[in-house]
Amino acid sequence: MTSLDHPQLSGLGRNPTAPQDVLVRLATHTAGRHGISLRRGRLEDAVVEALLTHGDDDAVGLHGDRISPKMRRRIAEDPDPAIRDAYPDFVRDMVDRDVPIGIGNLEEAYGQPRVILVGSPSPSLRAAVARAWYDRPLAVQVELLADPDPRVRAAATERREPGVPPEWRGRCLADPAVRINVARYVPLTSEQFAELMQSEEEEVHQAVAGNPHLSAEMVARLLDIDDPLVRVAAAQSRHVDAETRDRLYSHVEAERADGSIEAEVALSWNSAEPDWLREAPLNERMTYLDCKYTAFRRVLASCPDLPEEAWRRLDNDPELLIRRAAARRQDTPPEVLEGLVRAHGDVFHVRPLLVDHPNFPRHVLRTFVGEPSPNVRYLALQDPELPVPDLQRLAAAAESFLRRGVARHPNITDVLLEHLLSDPDPQVADDAAANSALRPTRMYRILTAAGL
Secondary structure: OOOOOOHHHHHHHHOOOOOHHHHHHHOOOHHHHHHHHOOOOOOOHHHHHHHHHHOHHHHHHOOHHHOOHHHHHHHHOOOOHHHHOHHHHHHHHHHHOOOOOOHHHHHHHHOOOHHHHOOOOOHHHHHHHHHHOOOOOHHHHHHHHOOOOHHHHHHHOOOOOOOOOHHHHHHHHOOOOOHHHHHOOOOOOHHHHHHHHOOOOHHHHHHHHOOOOOOHHHHHHHOOOOOHHHHHHHHOOOOOOHHHHHHHHHHHHHHHHOOOHHHHHHHHOOOOOOHHHHHOOHHHHHOOOOOOOHHHHHHHOOOOOOOHHHHHHHOOOOOHHHHHHHOOOOOOOHHHHHHHHHHHOOOOOOOOOHHHOOOOOHHHHHHHHHOOOHHHHHHHHHOOOOOHHHHHHHHOOOOHHHHHHHHHOOOOOHHHHHHHHOOOOHHHHHHHHHOOOOOHHHHHHHHHHOOO
8 A cells, every 4th residue: 555645665665675674664654564564475573573563453464374373373362452353353344244255364363164164153154154165065055055044045155166956946046045146057947937037026037047058948038028138148148049139139229329227237347248159069159250249259259269260350350359358369479469469558457468478579568668558658568678768768758657667667777766766656656665676775765764
């Protein structure tokens, strides 16, 4: 967390090369403690002691492998409950608020293994375990499905795995607490489908419409339901012909044109895809290469076994997201990757980056410095040996995210680092102080200037 008033201190707290005595001195300041809380790896005992001495709130983050066994014992035996119980109280509060939290965190906070926690007297804790214990045995899942508290049963059915045994499907579909969850993914009999469709709840119809196991007869029953999400789901089914698909999509598009928020969500914010297409025979998949609906081409672009002609057309698809999806195949030509990134940049929340593709010509990264788009220029910083003149050029950019990238770069010079430490944007200064290239002598000067 960047301190707006003391960004050099918060950044220095994150610096992986900061000596122990620097961290101990930083622990006396709020901004320094915030930075230290974001460090990776185990904290030395002296640093932990300093954090506990100068800030009780920091005890929440002092647990697990982040601290030594010695310090875990020290915290567990501390006479001050604000320190001793900080982490367990935090986890318990998350559990009471139904905030998902990892199974390891639950075991540490409650001091018991998951097989014991799942039988806790607390329904909130049992529900938390159901959400967090993804690979629980089927026997445990059955216990959760039979739990007397609806919150626990709902949590146990949020995911498709470990699933619902066939003998439990009818009971779950009749249970209001889990009906919607289960209707999304269990195979349905004709009778179960008919009963669900008699419900007056829109969410039930939407859940059923997205079920991948529907028969052609079931899909036909969905076609006249007046709900954009249901119509789009039906349009993506393998059981509708092209004419029906066009009619369904046209209806929803017309609703969107009339200002329907529900139609906008169904068409633009709906993550559902025709996943069945991935398993279809190649000749059938190829018939969707020119499909006017993006979801089908997006699924097609994720298939690894397409012929060269298909890739050529997907690489030139009018939709950028399709071109990016296609570029993630194993044998994407270098010129396709370079052209795509040079024209549109990369998407940093999707890993691996396209510039990290094995076929990407890494030697061209530094040529991006001269591109007009700042998003493309930023990618030049993916070259760890980017020349200093190029770093200087990017450090002078008006866009603060470019200056931040320079502040984090491993090839930065002392002079450039000093300049960015005084950047008007606190996040730039924070990143500069966190750069492992920062010399210890400069770290001590930062501490002295702050009176630490």
